Amino acid sequence: MYISKIEIENFRCFGEGEKKFVLPLSPGLTAILGENDAGKTAVIDALRFIFGTRDQEYYRVQDGDFHWPAGSIERRREIRICCRLDGLSLKERGAFAEFLTYVDEGREADVALYVHWTAKDKSGARSGRRMVFSEIRTGKNGDGPALDVEARELLRSTYLRPLRDAERALSAGRGSRLSEILKSTSQVNDVGADYDPETTPAPNVADLSLLGIGDYSSALIGEHEGIRQARETLNETYLRPLSFAGDSFEGRISVGRQGDRDARLRQLLERLELELRSGAAPELPANRGLGSNNLLFMACELLLLGSEDVGLPLLLIEEPEAHLHPQRQLRLMQFLAEQSSGSGSKGQNEIQIILTTHSPNLASAIPLNSLVLIHGDKAFTLARGHTELSPDDYRFLQRFLDVTKSNLFFARGVMIVEGDAENILLPTLARLIEMDLSAHGVSIVNVGGVGLRRFARIFQRKDPEVDGLIKVPVACVTDMDVMPDCAPVIVGKTEPFPARKDRRWRMKSDFADGELDVRREAIRAKASGQSVETFVSNDWTLEYDLALHGLAEEVWIAGTLARQDEKINGADKAENIFRVTRAAKARFNEVQKAGGNAEAVASHVYSLFTNSPKASKSIAAQYLSEILEWKVARGIYDAATLAGILPPYVTAAVRYATGKGGDEAENGNGEGEAAPNAEAAGGPA
Secondary structure (H helix, E strand, C coil): CEEEEEEEECECCECCHHHCEEEECCCCEEEEECCCCCCHHHHHHHHHHHHCECCCCCCCCCHHHECCCCCCCCCCCEEEEEEEEECCCHHHHHHCHHHCEEECCCCCCEEEEEEEEEEEECCCCCCCCCCEEEEEEECCCCCCCECCHHHHHHHCEEEECCCCCHHHHCCCCCCCHHHHHHHHCHHHHHCCECCCCCCCCCCCHHHECHHHHHHHHHHHHHCCHHHHHHHHHHHHHHHHHHCECCECCCCCCCCCCCCCHHHHHHHHHCCCCCCCCCCCCCCCCCCCCHHHHHHHHHHHHHHHHCCCCCCCCEEEEECCCCCCCHHHHHHHHHHHHHHHHCCCCCCCCCCEEEEECCCHHHHHHCCHHHEEEEECCEEEECCCCCECCCHHHHHHHHHHCCCCCHHHHHCCEEEEECCHHHHHHHHHHHHHCCCCCCCCCEEEEECCCCCHHHHHHHHCECCHHHHCCCCCCEEEEECCCCECCCHHHHCCCCCCCCCHHHCCCCEHHHCCCCHHHHHHHHHHHHHCECCEEEEECCCCCHHHHHHHHHHHHHHHHHHHHHHCHHHHHCCCCCCCHHHHHHHHHHHHHHHHHHHCCHHHHHHHHHHCCCCCCCCCHHHHHHHHHHHHHHHHHCCCCCHHHHHHHCCHHHHHHHHHHCCCCCCCCCCCCCCCCCCCCHHHHHCCC
16 A cells, blocks of 8 residues: 555645645655755655654644745635555455545546545634644545544554654663564564463473563563562561551562563563664674664664555655765665665565655665655656656666756756856856856756756656646756857868768858758757756857857966966976966967957867867866956956856856846855965966
8 A cells, every 4th residue: 555646735835726735656765855945844744644653643733834825814724635545455455445435547446545634723713722623534525434543543654753863762761662663563473472381381482472581581580589588578577567467568579570461562672772783793882873873763663664564654754864974875765765665675565655855865866756846835746757758868867867966956946067167167157247056046967968958858847737837947058069160270170171961060151041040949949948948059169159258368368277287286386377377368469469350269269178288178167267256356347247248148047047037136246255376367467
């Protein structure tokens, strides 16, 4: 049995009607992602309210749990949560027979269990006191019989709260979580026989159950000579003088054998504790930290869930990454995936796991098919059939959606770029023109020249009219890859040029009037759609366009420094950054005088990255960032001036990702602190 659909209305951030929260689920593992305050915890808490939890903790509905719509003068007064459960086994159908709904949805007729939880705020209706009433009913429309206590017990979930105290939960003591778990397992209840002193005074310990061993040990301890003597002294010396005639006191020393079988077993289990030891040195003290103890706690809870054959095997975990280092997070995710699929151990039942996380490590390790993105109070499952991703896209992203790229799931805006240079340079440019990406919650994702459109399609819905749109602005930045006619010779192409069909590169004269616009639109349309927009370089590449539109000298100096980077920063310091910068400025002045028009000058600048020795684009981007930060800090450029000489597609992409649109830039962090080499790289020689 598993939850196949959740609907939540008027609970915290979730509204009602068209604004209600709807989340379809599949068996196994589901990870809910999103930024802070998106509603991830609200989903977990809704499941806790409707099903209850195994720790029997009582959750009181608070005023803040009732939704307060924007613009309304008061909160809503009724919360509605509905879950549909499918995949019931024969035993589960028998256990819930009177509550089932028969469904016929175009396939073979089947049964489902609908559970409706409502909470109504009737405060002040009569007495003025705060009164909230809740009930749980069944049936597709909530008009079926109310769930009885026994049925509710079978639906209780296991909940692991964030920043949980695992060590305390696994320690010995009255009402310990460890004793509750062990008392419910078949291994404790069904293995071995109980101890009967009348029929088997000296049994074979291997034949006894855990309770039998406890009772037998208690009997042996009670008959120990030291205990016997202490008992006689207690009775003869102290209790008899305190007794009345005909009403004597008599003490009996024993080890917790009072009560029925269930009570005695609980008392025995409450004396146990669970510690995590090293397999290499099991005799040493535990000395384990919070993270390791949390792993032990999860394993213990899964022991109980995996051993039950009737009921809802549901594990809710908030922030499983708590206290775990990145490698341990990945190992945990692999373990949870195995447990949720029933492949963790022999005879293991399939467990449904729903977790929330802020960890890109976990997000990168979970199959895309199992992720749910919450944005704008809506749930967007990334499972197959709900996105524009093809089956091949899912396979591709499973290989290449790593930790550095998975931060896109937690962003308010995304910029997808195709190289290290853009990855380094665009955040600096955005900050210097007062549209800081970090301040606007924008993640930049470098896909390395492949897969830009595949990553973009993560945010595109298959049926947006039903699902709605993921309103995260996604800006894809890509090159036009068409050079000016003067560039081939400058960058080392040998004349006469081969026919267009026989070469991979293109120049403007290869296109008739209007064909360049058609090419640009074709590139743009490949990834654009819904909240995804593609921004194509105005002419050739980022470096060429920066040089063409007003930063030719800065790019030339940065490219020259990149060519000499090993000599500048090598152990022997063979070159001096000031000397290289002065020589670069002098050489650029010569290029300007001899270069002719702006296209030719920009082509000479770009030749630093194509002609041997080739400058590294990423290293040049770092130098260029330092140069521009230095110039803005000293007032050589202000934000408006710099924005005016950047390629239009760059500023447009930044505006779109930050949600600025065509509005004027807000005041932001426009001043950059000069980097160590910035003055030498950008200042006057």
